Amino acid sequence: MNEISDEPPAAFAALADALVPAAHGMPAASTVVDGNRLAFVVQARPDLADPLAAIVAMPMFDDPATRLDELAAQHPELLAALHLVVVAGYYSDPHVRTLIGYPGQIVRPVSALDYPAYLDEGLLDRVIERGPIWRDPTATGHDSA
Amino acid sequence: MNVSAEVGVSGDRPDGPADVLIIGAGASGGVVARRLAEAGIRVVCLEQGAWHDRTEYRGAELDWELTARRQWSSSPNIRALPEDYPVDDERSDVSPLMFAGVGGSMILFAGAWPRMLPSDFRVRSLDGVADDWPLTYEDLRPYYERSDRQIGVSGLGGDPAYPPGEDPPLPPLPIGAGGLRVARAHSRLGWHWWPEPNAILSAPYDGRNRCVQRGTCMQGCGEGAKASTDLTHWPRAIAHGATLITGARVSRIETNSAGLATGAHWIDGAGTEHFQRANAVVVAANGIGTPRLLLMSSSEAHPDGLANSSGLVGRRLMMHPFANVTGLFDEQLESWQGHFGCSIESFEFYETDERRGFVRGAKWGLAPTGGPVNAALPSRAGAQVWGADHHLHVRSRLGHGASWGLFGEDLPDEENRVTLSATATDSSGLAAPELQYSVSENSRRMLDFHIEKASESLTEAGAHTIEVDRLMRYSGWHLLGTARMGTDPTTSVVDEWNRAHDVPNLFVVDGSCFVTSGGVNPTSTICALALRAADRMVERRHDQPVVW
Incomplete structure (x- = not known):
């Protein structure tokens, strides 16, 4: 064509x-x-x-x-x-x-000062309360937690 | 795309030998160039691609989903531009992805910026497989932190998946409606999640713009908010005296009778050959381009390729087998919008648990799902609907998806390798690389396990439909391991400072040097390692053997 x-x-x-x-x-x-x-x-x-x-x-x-x-x-x-x-x-x-209902890829500049809803809802609190989950190589075979 | 076959020179044209010749102007080449130039070292870089202006990127245009599938594809075989080299991947389970140009593959990468974890550097000691690195996470941590400041990383400190350290320089990016849904689900499940660190600006930084959440990061960032070394490193390197020559394809590295690299031959777009002299050579051409070049640089003194007395140049190729698990939700999530680096990540199942039937693990990253063309065409999992119900199909997908991308650790296998093709060539007539790569049984078991868990995550988040692509063919972003580092010259190509065992003024600073792959996006680690290697070059500059 x-x-x-x-x-x-x-x-x-x-x-x-x-x-x-x-x-x-x-x-x-x-x-x-x-x-x-x-x-x-x-x-x-x-x-x-x-x-x-x-x-x-x-x-x-x-x-x-x-x-x-x-x-x-x-x-x-x-x-x-x-x-x-x-x-x-x-x-x-x-x-x-x-x-x-698709407006195209529109411009929405990030507002870094907005307080995220996940902090407001405490969604990271439980993650933090569990403590470290990384595996410490100096403690062979054991997690750091 | 404005492709120029012409040679371009940024900075002063070199007069005489360079102190250091860098081959490749991507992530690691840019990091090394900036560090050396700022230390007053005379740097010349040869880059086969062009320097792209960000007005060329199509993200703000109506055709972005069309051009993303051709001119701005991440596959060199699909783009097939003169500056690309074809890759024979017929014998590979995964197709490699890359970009040739200033900034390298960062131009088209998603921007996700996780670090490797401490255990990734000790897989032999901890899990009895592969090899330990000759350095630790703690050795690399200061370089991660410096690199994060150079790049402008947005993220949230305090992630319990990592040891403590300096917070990212910028606040985290928004996680979007899809990220919030999945974060709530993980909170209920008691599973790890965290806002993903991204090399994308959440606020103006270092003269660059913040992200506008257009969601087209992987077709080039028109705002300059996503980091790539053409923005973050090369302008500073050039301001400090570095010379960057684009449209310059290196054909071989030359050595002298003393066993030192003397420079590199290169070919311009018209086919004219040149030679750039240098007192040291740094190869930064990615995990396929670097072994290809070393193999093309064979000579009487180096019959199996340069720096290849170990026989490991090109071997141990790792590409991170990648699975995709997409959940479709009733709620409109506007998941065409937002940054395309991941919104949230999970390391819940990253560390080894041998009861699962495999060792090591995978990082999960949650990504948006694209625009209407992506929703309408066959999905990654193969779903397609034509006829009257096509409209229902598109309505149920467009903006309604959230996708977990699963990067599994790819253990090294010497049979997974890069060689030179006997038949295929690039536009300069140089041998194309040929891949031989099979996904291991450990990786397949790992992906199966993680697919099941990621499906559980999305179901808990409320997805009514789960679609799975168990092994994405076009997912070979992470090209690693083909010139591994180590302390033993018989089992490694470069030492722990990225210097070739065989050639004392030759360095390999890209992902080729990885000992193992980890299970995370590697660019953060590539940049940290390159910065560490460059620091060492500066510190030892007066001990460095010179040629000219």
């Missing part, structure tokens, strides 16, 4: 929908992973272009599930590439991210 069009090939759309169909309030992959999303994926990972092209160049199929089974059996590396393209295109879409 050397050139990305606005509309992904029909074969890709059918396979993408078989993997990620519309269900449980989520949209189908083919309605999300358009030409722009595919361009994003291939721009970030140019090495995915050839496997994607190889998949869509295969003879057209009647049943996408059968094609996915064939890929799994005969070309697992192509199937892995297809999985990554579909998933990366789908979950980089802002609407999909909103639906799954």
